[in-house]
Every structure is written in C-alpha cells, then in structure tokens.
Amino acid sequence: MRAAVGxxxxxxxRGLTLASCxxxxxDAWLAGTDATRKAEAGHFVRWAISHRIxxxxxxxxxxxxxxxxxxDHDGRWxxxxxxxxxxxxxxxxxxxxxxxxxxxxxxAAISRLTLDDLxxxxxxxxxxxxxxxVVLPEPLATLARELAVTRRGHAVLGDRGxxxxxxxxxxxxxPVSADRLGERRRQLGLRPGQARSTALFQLATExxxxxxxxxxxxxxxxxxxxxxxxAGDWASYAADVSRRLEH
Numbered sequence: 641m642r643a644a645v646g647x648x649x650x651x652x653x654r655g656l657t658l659a660s661c662x663x664x665x666x667d668a669w670l671a672g673t674d675a676t677r678k679a680e681a682g683h684f685v686r687w688a689i690s691h692r693i694x695x696x697x698x699x700x701x702x703x704x705x706x707x708x709x710x711x712d713h714d715g716r717w718x719x720x721x722x723x724x725x726x727x728x729x730x731x732x733x734x735x736x737x738x739x740x741x742x743x744x745x746x747x748a749a750i751s752r753l754t755l756d757d758l759x760x761x762x763x764x765x766x767x768x769x770x771x772x773x774v775v776l777p778e779p780l781a782t783l784a785r786e787l788a789v790t791r792r793g794h795a796v797l798g799d800r801g802x803x804x805x806x807x808x809x810x811x812x813x814x815p816v817s818a819d820r821l822g823e824r825r826r827q828l829g830l831r832p833g834q835a836r837s838t839a840l841f842q843l844a845t846e847x848x849x850x851x852x853x854x855x856x857x858x859x860x861x862x863x864x865x866x867x868x869x870x871a872g873d874w875a876s877y878a879a880d881v882s883r884r885l886e887h
Contacts, residue, residue: 643680658688663749664859666697671861696748716741716838719830724779729828731787732807737825738780740832743769744839744856747825747832748818753806758788770857844870 650669651661666685688694720741723734739745749769759766759773765781766773776784791808805815825832843852849863856863 644684647681647684658685659694661694661697663697663746664857667859667862671859671865696752712834713838713842716835716842719835724783731783731790733824733828735780735783735787736807736821737828737830738783739769740825740830740835741839742780743774744836744843744858745769746818746836747822749857751805751807751809751815751818751821753815754804755788755806756804758784758806760785760788770854772854774855840866841870 647669648658651657651665654665656665685694685697689697720738723729723737723741726734736747736750739750740747753767757768759768765776765784767776767784768774787806791803791806803813803815807816807821808814809816809820822832825835840856843856844863844866847855849860849867852858852863852866853860
C-alpha cells in the first residue's frame with residue numbers, strides 16, 4: 641500500500657493519474673532516484689494493467705541497471721532479415737516483429753499504434769513512435785503500407801478493416817492486447833525483451849540520448865542510461881566533430 645501511495649503521489653505532483661500515465665512517465669519514475677519501493681509498486685501497476693485501468697504500461701520488477709542477459713546482435717539481424725523477406729508470414733507479424741528488432745518497441749507501445757501514426761502522404765512512409773516520426777526504409781515501408789490496407793482483428797467478431805488501430809484486436813474498436821502481441825512474437829521464435837534490449841544497446845551506440853528519446857518514445861533518463869551502458873560518449877563525439885570542422 642505504501643508503494644502504491646508513493647507512485648500515485650509522484651503521478652499527482654505531475655498532473656497525472658494511473659489511467660493517464662504513459663510508458664515514458666513510468667520510465668521516468670523508474671529511472672529517478674527520489675522514489676522508493678519500486679519493486680513493490682510493480683505489483684500495483686500490474687494489477688492496474690490486468691484490470692484494464694491502463695493497458696499501455698509494462699513494468700520490470702526492479703529498477704533497470706543494464707541488460708539482464710547476453711545481447712545477440714547476429715541473431716537479431718538474422719531474425720530481422722527473415723521477417724523482411726519471408727512472404728509466408730502476414731504483414732502484421734512481420735511489422736510488429738521488426739518494430740521490436742529494429743526500433744526497440746515494447747509490445748504495449750506497438751499495440752497502441754493507430755493509422756494516424758502512419759504517414760504515407762508524400763510517398764515516404766513515416767511512423768510516429770515518439771515525438772518525431774521515423775522514416776521507414778524499404779522493404780519495411782512497403783510492409784507497413786500493406787498492413788494499413790489488410791489489417792484485421794484476430795477473432796470472428798473482431799475488426800473488419802474499419803478500425804483506427806494498426807493492430808486491431810478481437811473486440812471491435814479495441815487494439816490487440818500487449819500480452820497477445822508478445823505471445824505471438826514468442827511463437828515466431830522471437831524473445832521481445834531480449835530483442836528490445838539488443839536493439840536499444842545498438843541504437844544507443846549510434847544516436848544521442850536526446851535523439852533516441854524523441855524517435856523511440858522513451859524517457860530521456862532511460863535513453864541516457866542505455867547510452868552509458870553502451871559506452872556511447874556523445875560529449876566526446878561532439879567535441880571530436882567540432883575539432884575536425886575547425887581543421
């Protein structure tokens with residue numbers, strides 16, 4: 641109870657409720673140092689998710705301190721190539737898997753994507769994962785276009801192509817659940833948690849924390865933590881670029 645009260649108080653100070661809390665807000669709370677009993681509060685958050693108070697959240701049991709297991713970069717790219725080129729799989733399975741492998745997206749975030757997040761107006765396919773849209777390369781761009789046209793709910797009474805959700809669920813007007821989306825990735829041989837960690841580790845070596853946060857929709861403190869773990873020193877990089885331009 642104390643853990644739940646602490647989290648709710650933190651949210652209230654920021655004008656938020658448990659229902660309106662986003663994943664970025666929760667990541668900020670996890671990455672901060674002013675909160676206590678984070679492990680215990682995780683039970684409260686999972687209860688809220690299971691009771692559909694907030695379906696957008698995922699929460700680890702303790703504060704993240706680095707990748708929990710080995711990062712298989714070769715395996716990640718092998719799986720990405722498979723999803724990009726295996727036409728026997730549906731566009732929904734391929735796009736969802738690639739968003740995990742290439743853009744480090746959580747199943748909860750993927751399940752909440754809508755048609756409004758996908759922009760194909762000028763021939764370039766852009767997908768909004770954070771505050772700045774990501775330009776999707778081929779053949780992922782073509783797969784995203786196909787998904788927008790062919791998407792269907794997974795149940796008999798589900799959506800028939802009229803939903804606003806990019807990944808419709810079995811109930812009309814509702815997106816697919818994060819649990820089902822994650823389970824489907826596991827059935828295909830992907831491990832969403834490890835795949836996301838590997839992708840974040842790689843991206844953090846290539847992008848600044850600020851860019852990473854804007855593109856992927858993660859909190860800046862989480863992006864900074866990943867950059868530190870991946871040994872990406874952007875201050876030194878910026879200084880090195882500045883010296884080269886001077887010469």
